[in-house]
Amino acid sequence: xxxLVNQPWxxxxxxxxxxxxxWAVSGAAIALITFLMxxxxxxxxxxxxxxxTCTLLGADKVSEFFNVDIKDEMWRMLFALGAIVGGFIxxxxxxxxxxxxxxxxxxxxLQEWGIAYPQGQGFVPESVFNFSSMKGVLLAVLGGFxxxxxxxxxxxxxxxxxxxxxxxxxxxxLITVIGFFIGGLxxxxxxxxxxxx
Amino acid sequence: MRxxxxxxxxxxxxxxxxxxxxxxxxxxxxxFRFESFHMYGIIGTAVVLGALIIGAMKRFDIRTxxxxxxxxxxxxxxxxxxxxxxxxxxxGWALIGACPGPMYVLLGHGYWIFLVVIAGAILGxxxxxxxxxxxxx
Numbered sequence: 001x002x003x004l005v006n007q008p009w010x011x012x013x014x015x016x017x018x019x020x021x022x023w024a025v026s027g028a029a030i031a032l033i034t035f036l037m038x039x040x041x042x043x044x045x046x047x048x049x050x051x052x053t054c055t056l057l058g059a060d061k062v063s064e065f066f067n068v069d070i071k072d073e074m075w076r077m078l079f080a081l082g083a084i085v086g087g088f089i090x091x092x093x094x095x096x097x098x099x100x101x102x103x104x105x106x107x108x109x110l111q112e113w114g115i116a117y118p119q120g121q122g123f124v125p126e127s128v129f130n131f132s133s134m135k136g137v138l139l140a141v142l143g144g145f146x147x148x149x150x151x152x153x154x155x156x157x158x159x160x161x162x163x164x165x166x167x168x169x170x171x172x173x174l175i176t177v178i179g180f181f182i183g184g185l186x187x188x189x190x191x192x193x194x195x196x197x
Numbered sequence: 198m199r200x201x202x203x204x205x206x207x208x209x210x211x212x213x214x215x216x217x218x219x220x221x222x223x224x225x226x227x228x229f230r231f232e233s234f235h236m237y238g239i240i241g242t243a244v245v246l247g248a249l250i251i252g253a254m255k256r257f258d259i260r261t262x263x264x265x266x267x268x269x270x271x272x273x274x275x276x277x278x279x280x281x282x283x284x285x286x287x288x289g290w291a292l293i294g295a296c297p298g299p300m301y302v303l304l305g306h307g308y309w310i311f312l313v314v315i316a317g318a319i320l321g322x323x324x325x326x327x328x329x330x331x332x333x334x
Contacts, residue, residue, distance in 0.1 A: 017216065023235050026217030027242020033213065034247040036206050038254060040199060041261035043269065046297040050315075050322040057319075065326035078200050079207040080301050086211015087220075087305020100218045106227040123221045123303060124294070129310045139292060140310050144300075144317025145324070146289025151297060152325040153332060154282030155272060158296040161283075162240060167247030168269040172279050179283015180290060181229075187291035188229035 020096050034167055042075055045160035047151035049080045095121060113196040128196070139195070146183075154179070199262065214302045222294025229291050278334050289321075 021029070037044045051066065052073045059066035070077075100122030107117050115125050129136045151157040154176045156165065162180070165173025214220045217239055228236035253259070254267045261267065290296050293314055295303060300318065304311045 020218055021213075021216040023217070023238030024242050026213065026219070026239045028246055029209075029213040029217070030239065030243035031246035031250060033206060033210055034243070035250045035254075036202075036209075038251060038267055039259075039261055040202055040206070041263045041265060042203075046301070047318075047322075049301075050297070050319050051326075053319050054323045054326065059323055059326060063326040065329060066323075075200055075203040078204040079210070082204040082207015082209075083211040083214070083298060083301040084305040085204075086208035086213075087215060087302035088211075088307075089208065089305075090212045090215035090302075091306040094212060094216065096216075100221045100223055102221075102223045102227045103232045105232045106223065106230060109230065109232075110223075110226075117223065121306075122218075122223050123306065124308050124310070125222055126308075126310075129293075131310065136310070137313055140313040141317040141320070143289045143293030144314035144319075145321035146285055147293065147296065147300075147314075148289075148318030148321025149325050150282050150284070150286025150289060150321075151318075152322045153329070154279055154286060157286065157298075158290070159298050163243055163247060164269075166244045167251045169248060170269065170271060172272040172274050175274075175276055175279040176283040176286075179280045180287040181283075182280065183284035183287020183289075184225075184229045184291040185287075186284070187288045188226065191288070192292070 014093070018094050018096060020101070030163060031167075034163060037164075040075075043160070044164045045076070045156055046080065046083075047148070047157035047160065048073070049076055050148050051152060052077060091121075113192075115196065150183070210298065211302045211305055214299050215306070220295060220299040220302050220306075225291065225294040275334060278332075281333070 034044055052068060052070060055066045055068045055070060099118030099120065102117070102122070110117050116127060119126050129140050131137060147157070154161065156176065158180070161173040161176040166177065218224050219236065219239060224236055227233045251267065258266060295314070297318065300311050300315050304315070
């Protein structure tokens with residue numbers, strides 16, 4: 001862990017940040033983002049960026065659903081752009097010393113599926129999702145499609161419902177989150193064994 | 198120049214999603230298999246603290262920087278719609294191991310396959326726009 005060594009304080013701080021964060025620290029940091037977004041007069045929501053991109057690509061000519069004034073959505077697009085930059089910064093300067101430490105049970109189960117662990121930082125199973133695998137690319141499109149379709153149909157994703165909506169004690173958001181788990185459990189326990197087992 | 202704040206908050210979000218490991222496909226898979234408390238701890242803490250913060254802002258009339266009170270436009274309650282929509286989303290979330298926010302963060306990490314995932318998400322959104330009038334709402 002951290003040792004007292006002769007180095008400038010800011011390097012000690014960066015070393016601390018580089019460690020994987022405890023779930024309570026992570027949750028508190030997300031609550032801070034909820035506060036910042038609320039204080040800035042907006043509510044946290046990522047999936048609407050997909051709708052905006054449809055509008056930018058000319059989808060408003062096909063369906064009135066995409067009649068969006070992009071100027072009003074600049075803040076959200078900048079937030080998403082920031083998320084990409086934040087991911088880049090984290091990968092370059094704040095990478096953890098080891099891969100994601102998932103439970104032994106999960107590791108053993110993934111071995112049965114032939115999914116090796118760890119792979120890189122442990123963020124993406126690259127043996128499944130890569131450009132030289134037709135199956136991987138198709139599953140990537142399918143996964144994205146379901147997320148995009150479901151988020152718009154439910155008018156929000158994890159950030160909009162599970163974080164913002166639940167923080168505002170909204171019943172529709174709670175039901176949506178229950179739906180996230182119905183779908184997620186169905187995929188994990190029933191469909192994925194056919195795809196990978 | 199409020200927009201710069203959204204950009205900076207986005208950067209912070211990218212770092213938080215990385216260090217919390219919420220962008221990890223492995224963490225999402227482990228969560229849906231109930232083999233770790235990690236993701237439940239993150240979401241639980243975020244929601245409890247978030248609710249306390251939002252509640253306090255409403256209770257003590259802490260205004261936004263625009264000077265407006267903190268409000269939320271409630272959605273019309275439709276159990277069928279929300280369960281169905283949530284389930285479709287959940288199927289994709291568990292498969293690809295990332296919801297919309299982490300998709301952008303992973304792109305920043307250089308996982309280019311997420312260009313394909315995001316393209317799929319945009320296609321799914323577009324499809325919804327075309328067929329929405331035939332779906333129960």
